[in-house]
Amino acid sequence: xxxxxxxxxxxxxxxxxxxxxxxxxxxxxxxxxxxxxxxxxxxxxxxxxxxxxxxxxxxxxxxxxxxxxxxxxxxxxxxxxxxxxxxxxxxxxxxxxxxxxxxxxxxxxxxxxxxxxxxxxxxxxxxxxxxxxxxxxxxxxxxxxxxxxxxxxxxxxxxxxxxxxxxxxxxxxxxxxxxxxxxxxxxxxxxxxxxxxxxxxxxxxxxxxxxxxxxxxxxxxxxxxxxxxxxxxxxxxxxxxxxxxxxxxxxxxxxxxxxxxxxxxxxxxxxxxxxxxxxxxxxxxxxxxxxxxxxxxxxxxxxxxxxxxxxxxxxxxxxxxxxxxxxxxxxxxxxxxxxxxxxxxxxxxxxxxxxxxxxxxxxxxxxxxxxxxxxxxxxxxxxxxxxxxxxxxxxxxxxxxxxxxxxxxxxxxx
Ligand SMILES: Cc1ncc(COP(=O)(O)O)c(C=O)c1O
Numbered sequence: 001x002x003x004x005x006x007x008x009x010x011x012x013x014x015x016x017x018x019x020x021x022x023x024x025x026x027x028x029x030x031x032x033x034x035x036x037x038x039x040x041x042x043x044x045x046x047x048x049x050x051x052x053x054x055x056x057x058x059x060x061x062x063x064x065x066x067x068x069x070x071x072x073x074x075x076x077x078x079x080x081x082x083x084x085x086x087x088x089x090x091x092x093x094x095x096x097x098x099x100x101x102x103x104x105x106x107x108x109x110x111x112x113x114x115x116x117x118x119x120x121x122x123x124x125x126x127x128x129x130x131x132x133x134x135x136x137x138x139x140x141x142x143x144x145x146x147x148x149x150x151x152x153x154x155x156x157x158x159x160x161x162x163x164x165x166x167x168x169x170x171x172x173x174x175x176x177x178x179x180x181x182x183x184x185x186x187x188x189x190x191x192x193x194x195x196x197x198x199x200x201x202x203x204x205x206x207x208x209x210x211x212x213x214x215x216x217x218x219x220x221x222x223x224x225x226x227x228x229x230x231x232x233x234x235x236x237x238x239x240x241x242x243x244x245x246x247x248x249x250x251x252x253x254x255x256x257x258x259x260x261x262x263x264x265x266x267x268x269x270x271x272x273x274x275x276x277x278x279x280x281x282x283x284x285x286x287x288x289x290x291x292x293x294x295x296x297x298x299x300x301x302x303x304x305x306x307x308x309x310x311x312x313x314x315x316x317x318x319x320x321x322x323x324x325x326x327x328x329x330x331x332x333x334x335x336x337x338x339x340x341x342x343x344x345x346x347x348x349x350x351x352x353x354x355x356x357x358x359x360x361x362x363x364x365x366x367x368x369x370x371x372x373x374x375x376x377x378x379x380x381x382x383x384x385x386x387x388x389x390x391x392x393x394x395x396x397x398x399x400x401x402x403x404x405x406x407x408x409x410x411x412x413x414x
Contacts, residue, residue, distance in 0.1 A: 007073055007188055008280030015069030015273065026065035028270045032056055048242075058258050062266040066273045070209070070219045073188045073276075074201050077224030078249045080257055081217060081269060085184060085204025086112050087262035088218030089151075090120075092180065092202060095248060095256045096233065097148040099125030104142040104149075106133025106163055107383050108156025110204075111373040113182070114384065117151075130383075133163035134316070140171045148232060149200075150179045154186040154193065155320075157358070158333055158368050158392040159385030160307045162316035165323060169197025178226045184208070185331060185358070189283040190324040199226040200248075205272050207359025208330075211282055215271040217264050222249050282361065282397055286330035289403060290395040294332045296404050302411045304389070307333035330395045331358060339388045341414050342367045346391065348410030351402055363396035363403050 005013065016026050034053040036042040045052040053059055063081050071079040082088040093116075097103055105117055107130035117128040131138035133152050143150075150172045152163045165181060172179040180200040181193035187208045193201050203209060205217035228236050228247040239254075240247035257263065264272075287310075294308035309320035310328035320328055336342050346354050352363040356372050366372060373386045381387075395403065 005072075007192075010072045011069065011279045012277050014072035015065045015067075026062050026270060026273050028266050029061040030266050031060075056266065057261055057263045058253065060263070060266050060269070062273075063264050063269040066217075066264070066269040066276075067219065069273055069276060070203070070205075071221055074183070074221045074223070075192055075194050076201065076221035078246065079219050079221040080249060080252050081205070081219045081264040081272075082257070083218070083262045083264055083268075084216045085182075085202070085206060085218035086116065087260075088202045088204070088220045089113055089182070090116055091252060091256045091260055091262055092200060092220045093121065093126070093149070093151075094260075095252045096178070097121075097126050098235070100146060101125075101148045102127045102129060102144060102146045103151060104129050104131060104139055104147055105151040106139075106153065106156065107131060108133050108159040108161050108385065109153055110157045110182075110184075111368070111376065111384075111386075113151075113153075114380070115375055118380070133168075134161055136164060136167035136171050139168055140174075143171070143175045143177065147175070147177055149177055151182070152179070153182040153184070154191055154324075155309060155329055155331065156385070157185055157331065158373075158390065160309060160314075160331060160333055161385070162309055162320045162323065164319055165191075165193055165196040165198060172199070173197065176230045176232060185329050186324060187279060187283055189279055190287075190327050190329065194223040194225065196323070197225075199223050205276075207357070208279060208283065208286070209359075210272050210275040211278065211359065211361055212271075212275055213357060213360040213362065215268040215275070217268050217272050220252065222246075283327070283330075285397040286395060287327040289397060289400045290328065290330045290332055292400045293393065293395050293403060293407065297332065297334050297407065300411060302336070302414050303334045304337055305335040307385075332393045332395060333385075334391050334393070335387060335389045336391060336414065337389050339367070339369065342389055342391050344413055345410050348413040349406055350409070351398065351406035352393070352396075358392070358394035360394065361397050363398060363406070364394040366392050368392055 044050040067079040129142040178199035181198040184204045201221040236247045239250040243250045298306040
């Protein structure tokens with residue numbers, strides 16, 4: 001029923017009701033556990049023979065409403081909401097790969113994801129092969145018998161390079177492994193990775209999905225396209241024999257997610273469900289404002305270089321145009337020559353907030369090298385496009401004239 005709706009409609013109407021009380025906003029069910037009239041009833045819910053909630057670390061009605069909304073938005077088969085975007089990525093990887101296994105990832109990633117892949121997973125015996133995300137052939141070459149998934153971001157953060165998702169999906173399909181796409185910075189309003197062949201989609205819901213900088217959260221969505229009977233995932237066999245295509249979601253819900261305890265809090269699910277309702281109109285405005293900001297900065301004499309896939313000079317402009325339907329997101333980067341000039345510029349801003357986040361209604365700036373990417377060594381930083389003179393701007397939805405004036409005033413101090 002909801003499938004035919006456009007995304008702008010799904011964000012408002014999917015996931016809630018029908019409910020006898022007539023609520024339009026998902027009620028906050030702030031209950032740790034759920035009581036049943038008889039021991040037999042509770043046993044059958046535990047056993048999966050009857051539907052119902054048991055304990056909010058495993059599932060909760062408010063969280064389920066958010067999962068349903070996000071699943072509809074990504075046209076998926078089902079979703080699992082997590083305590084953060086990092087929890088979504090780490091639990092998905094752990095549900096698919098174990099000690100001795102490998103994953104192949106584009107090397108242009110959010111710093112936290114890079115750190116997980118580079119440092120944390122290796123301690124548990126999972127090797128990550130990093131490749132340049134702009135070359136589908138490099139993914140093909142990096143795949144081996146132990147590879148369990150390919151991972152890319154729709155627009156590398158903060159390098160702002162764009163992988164060809166359909167071409168990488170074809171590589172994944174040829175080798176019988178799932179493609180996981182992090183759709184945080186584009187959101188389903190710009191691209192539904194499933195349409196390009198992705199099997200699994202993850203989000204940091206803390207960004208545009210929330211929109212208001214007031215809740216951390218994440219989500220994993222199974223597009224329903226991957227055949228989990230593939231010999232690469234023998235540990236999913238018991239789930240597959242009982243639940244078929246839902247094998248991975250069941251393995252997550254009943255093993256990794258339950259065992260690691262990375263659940264979303266009901267109140268956060270409520271805030272995220274409310275926030276996402278305005279995603280359609282916010283993304284429209286974010287993209288328009290970012291295009292104006294990028295055009296202004298790209299001709300400014302104090303700016304050495306401007307990164308934005310919407311600029312015709314950007315190396316991936318034409319791919320981005322095709323892949324994201326002529327919209328390019330809200331992230332813009334500038335290079336100002338030195339770290340000191342970046343700091344002076346940031347200190348000269350009055351409207352834009354200097355903080356480590358993106359996708360807020362407010363315009364945000366950050367100097368990645370000294371903050372979100374400070375744990376990387378020089379070589380890693382360079383590979384990820386994080387030079388010492390780079391500032392990332394997440395363009396908000398304020399009046400564009402005010403944003404431009406703020407940037408102009410700060411640049412004038414250099
Ligand atoms: C592209 C991307 N993925 C994942 C994350 C991690 O999300 P969270 O901060 O919600 O854990 C971030 C955070 O900035 C991100 O930008």
